[in-house]
Amino acid sequence: MNNKDSEYKRSFVPKTLNESLKKINKNYAMKYGKLEYLILLKWSEIVGSFFAQHSEPEKIIRIKEKLNEFEETIYNNFLYVNVSPAAALEFEHFKDKIIEKINGYFGYKVITSIKFKQKLVNNLENHSIKKVKNKKKLSKNSEKIIKEDISNFKDEDLKNSILNLGLTINKEDT
Structure with a gap:
């Protein structure tokens, strides 16, 4: 049952x-x-x-x-x-x-x-002023991987938004 x-x-x-x-x-x-x-x-x-x-x-x-x-x-x-x-x-x-x-x-x-x-x-x-002062460098390899992942997107606004999001997340992780 x-x-x-x-x-x-x-x-x-x-x-x-x-x-x-x-x-x-x-x-x-x-x-x-x-x-x-x-x-x-x-x-x-x-x-x-x-x-x-x-x-x-x-x-x-x-x-x-x-x-x-x-x-x-x-x-x-x-x-x-x-x-x-x-x-x-x-x-x-x-x-x-x-x-x-x-x-x-x-x-x-x-x-x-x-x-x-x-x-x-x-x-x-x-x-936001504090965040700008604590800017970290992102490796070229990480940036390249993110750009490759979004290369198939057709919408430019979406592509730019996701690129910025990915770059921000990677900067915080490093």
Whole structure:
């Protein structure tokens, strides 16, 4: 009496990268909410490079304000932003301008106020600078092997992406 045949058999079904990323983005959006997700995703585009380099949005708190004439609840959204201590005073000075940029990006009044919290902010740009300094040399043989492996690819963008990926992986392994 073995039930192996009646059990669900797992089979591999290839998925596109788009399908996989949709699931990841959906989970991320559910965790934070759509508004927070969009602000986190587009932060550098919304506030500009200087502000993005010295800050990161943390969360949005919604506080019930009142009921409108249609008996719908009106909320005030407060954005909490982690700011590096060196730039905190400048952020406080440009607080209204940042709120204006955020609301202008969305086209309506999304954020009522911003609360700043001084905290050391680690951005990706800082990490990439460190990686460039620790560059390792790749042997000509390794590079040649990678180029031979991708020589049959027809799509140039894919070929370049895989070449860069292979070179990066080999550099980290050596």
